[in-house]
């Protein structure tokens with residue numbers, strides 16, 4: 001049996017709608033484009049295109065994966081971040097648009113800082129987005145990308161190669177700072193740690209809960225476990241006047257402020273809100289040592 005693109009698009013949309021997928025039309029268009037190895041626009045402007053039985057079968061396979069709530073990013077194997085293309089898979093967190101807020105603030109601070117070259121630590125690099133965007137935007141900077149997951153580091157390295165910045169990024173497998181020398185070597189530490197409170201994990205959408213790594217999401221009982229480990233140790237790795245930028249969740253700013261206060265040696269962190277008005281990024285500066 002032969003189908004046209006328009007017929008397959010409608011069938012796919014109907015199947016995804018009945019499975020309760022949020023954006024069935026858009027996802028259907030993207031799945032068709034992927035199976036046809038073309039772009040979404042072409043799917044739309046060639047509705048009468050006849051699709052071979054093999055490709056129709058491939059579309060049905062992809063549709064069932066999506067109906068089972070596998071995220072589109074994992075089915076397609078890629079996600080856009082900072083208008084760049086990144087490979088993603090089940091071993092890494094799919095980059096989120098909110099993380100661009102951290103990048104925007106980092107870049108504006110980096111442009112004010114006069115030291116050259118800047119040294120940046122991307123802690124919990126996942127797909128590598130923070131180190132890679134830093135290396136692309138700041139042509140002379142050097143980055144260290146740390147993750148505990150070997151598979152994530154491998155994906156980050158592949159992304160760095162795809163963007164041609166692998167020579168300026170060192171990849172280190174480490175449990176946070178364990179294998180990062182405690183010398184004041186970095187101008188910036190960027191970190192989007194796991195910060196979802198344990199009891200909220202069950203409430204996450206199946207696309208996230210089932211398919212994204214728990215180790216990238218679960219922040220312990222109150223979501224703050226990683227911050228309690230990272231903040232007290234970060235100061236020893238930052239040059240005086242260097243910055244720690246942490247992504248956080250919803251209303252964690254006050255508790256995070258306490259963690260900085262208790263650790264000592266930090267400015268009062270500034271909280272940047274996201275477009276929904278929720279706490280999103282904490283920016284703290286390592287205080288200059290008194291001479």
Ligand SMILES: C[S@@+](CC[C@H](N)C(=O)[O-])C[C@H]1O[C@@H](n2cnc3c(N)ncnc32)[C@H](O)[C@@H]1O
Nearest residue numbers: 093095124125126147148149175176192193216
């Ligand atoms: C929320 S994801 C962030 C990934 C990426 N930076 C981003 O913004 O999309 C957190 C990352 O931290 C890593 N991670 C979790 N615990 C860690 C630990 N103890 N030491 C190092 N990395 C850790 C996870 O493997 C995961 O890749």
